[in-house]
Amino acid sequence: MIQRLEPxxxxxxxxxxxxERIRRTMTALKTQTEKSRLEIVIVAPSRAVLNPDEAxxxxxxxxxxxxxxxxxSTGGAIAAGFQRARAPxxxxxxxxxxxxxxxxxxxxxxxxxxxxxxxxxxxxANPGTMISWANLFTDFGPSVHPAIAGxxxxxxxxxxxxxxxxxxxxxxxxxQRFLETEGFLHQALQERxxxxxxxxxxxxxxVNVSTLGSLIRCEFVGGRLFGAARVRHNQWSMxxxxxxxxxxxxxxxxxxxxxxxxxxxxxxFDKLFPRILPGIVTxxxxxxxxxxxxxxxxxxxxxxxxxxxxxxxxxxLRA
Numbered sequence: 001m002i003q004r005l006e007p008x009x010x011x012x013x014x015x016x017x018x019x020e021r022i023r024r025t026m027t028a029l030k031t032q033t034e035k036s037r038l039e040i041v042i043v044a045p046s047r048a049v050l051n052p053d054e055a056x057x058x059x060x061x062x063x064x065x066x067x068x069x070x071x072x073s074t075g076g077a078i079a080a081g082f083q084r085a086r087a088p089x090x091x092x093x094x095x096x097x098x099x100x101x102x103x104x105x106x107x108x109x110x111x112x113x114x115x116x117x118x119x120x121x122x123x124x125a126n127p128g129t130m131i132s133w134a135n136l137f138t139d140f141g142p143s144v145h146p147a148i149a150g151x152x153x154x155x156x157x158x159x160x161x162x163x164x165x166x167x168x169x170x171x172x173x174x175x176q177r178f179l180e181t182e183g184f185l186h187q188a189l190q191e192r193x194x195x196x197x198x199x200x201x202x203x204x205x206x207v208n209v210s211t212l213g214s215l216i217r218c219e220f221v222g223g224r225l226f227g228a229a230r231v232r233h234n235q236w237s238m239x240x241x242x243x244x245x246x247x248x249x250x251x252x253x254x255x256x257x258x259x260x261x262x263x264x265x266x267x268x269f270d271k272l273f274p275r276i277l278p279g280i281v282t283x284x285x286x287x288x289x290x291x292x293x294x295x296x297x298x299x300x301x302x303x304x305x306x307x308x309x310x311x312x313x314x315x316x317l318r319a
Contacts (some may be wrong), residue, residue, distance in 0.1 A: 007039035007061050009089040009108055009161070012081030014043045016071055016311045019052050021095055028098035028205075030059050034105045037061055043081040045069055062086075073303040074310045075180025078158075082167060082175060091161030092179075096207040096313035098125065106202035107161045116194035117162050117186060118202070119155030121145040125205035129318060131215050133272055134279025135208040138219070138255075138287070141262030145203055152198045153190065157182040158310070159204060166194065180303055181229035188233075207313050214316035215279065216286045218309040223287035224302040227294020241295045248292045252284035259284070 011029060015021045022042070032038065040063040044050035047065045057063040066084050071077045082090055089111045093099060103120060110118040122140045126132050136144060143156035160182065166189065167175060178185035186196055209215050231241055259280055263269050294302070308315055 005061060007087040008037035009091065009104055010039040010041050010085030010087040012041045012078055012085060012090065012092045014077040014311055015050055017049055019050055025093050025095055025098055026056055029093065031101045032104045033102055034108060035060055038104060039063065039087050041066060041081045041085050043068055043077045045071060071307060073176065073180060074307055076176045078179045079172060079175040085164060088164055089161055090164045092158055094158055095311060098205040100203040103202045103204060106199050110197055110199040111163065115197035116166050116189045117155060117160045117196045119143060119198050120159045120202040120204050121147055121200040122156055122159060122206045123203055125207045126210055129210045130275050130279045131212060132208040132210040133276050134283050135215055137259050137263055138280055138283040141259055144262060144266045145200065146266065147200050149198060149200050151195050155186055155196050155198060181225050184229050184233045209316040210318045211316060215283055219283045219286035220290040221302050221306045221309060223290020224294040225299055225306065227291035228299035231295060245292050245295050248288055251288045255284050256280065
């Protein structure tokens with residue numbers, strides 16, 4: 001680890017293998033107005049395989065590489081980085097999401113207030129297909145740019161930043177579970193009396209899956225993780241699990257209305273509707289089937305199945 005002064009914010013990144021996999025996000029981070037206050041924490045199977053670009057990394061205040069061996073869980077890898085982070089604010093930058101230059105500055109400014117977590121706004125980085133737009137709105141609806149700043153009960157998963165001290169009470173296993181299905185970390189923080197804040201001035205260009213098969217696969221796996229986490233976090237009885245399995249077919253209907261409301265709020269309805277509708281319905285139905293599997297059978301190997309969706313996004317894109 002190269003260290004100079006104390007960082008204001010730690011940015012965790014995860015690479016399945018080499019530095020090249022995260023280079024585009026690193027290029028975006030090098031444009032940050034606050035890069036001189038950032039610690040970069042790269043989680044990778046090994047430093048040798050990562051082969052970090054030292055010249056790139058010297059542009060930040062400090063950096064470290066966290067070696068974890070083969071990555072079997074996105075949440076586990078992120079948690080390993082969070083636990084090693086040194087700054088009072090810690091956030092995560094995806095290999096397929098490229099922060100705007102004032103991203104870190106806006107998050108740090110918001111964290112001067114007592115918010116436990118501050119979330120960023122999402123911009124579509126690959127807007128050329130309806131599948132991409134459908135994936136964007138089904139996964140991130142309320143956080144899609146443009147949106148209004150304010151206290152909220154929902155932040156986009158994997159696009160948040162936290163006051164590190166509030167996460168220190170969770171052990172490695174708890175933190176891994178929370179960062180796999182991040183909405184339950186948000187819920188846990190709110191149950192402890194803390195508030196979440198959405199900061200639209202912190203924006204990131206997000207690459208969404210853009211093929212039909214990829215949309216179905218990633219939504220199903222995400223739904224299964226969500227269903228299993230919901231059962232575990234809320235300690236559902238078998239009777240309640242059965243009730244939700246039977247009632248799950250109603251979920252896509254309820255979510256469809258909310259998703260289309262977000263499309264309209266973001267000013268994209270006239271441009272995208274009705275062409276976006278098949279993709280949204282497909283995503284919602286796939287996620288619903290995943291939820292049913294999670295309620296009935298648990299997570300299974302869904303965390304491992306999700307790794308390429310989150311850490312190798314190029315595999316899920318049109319040419």
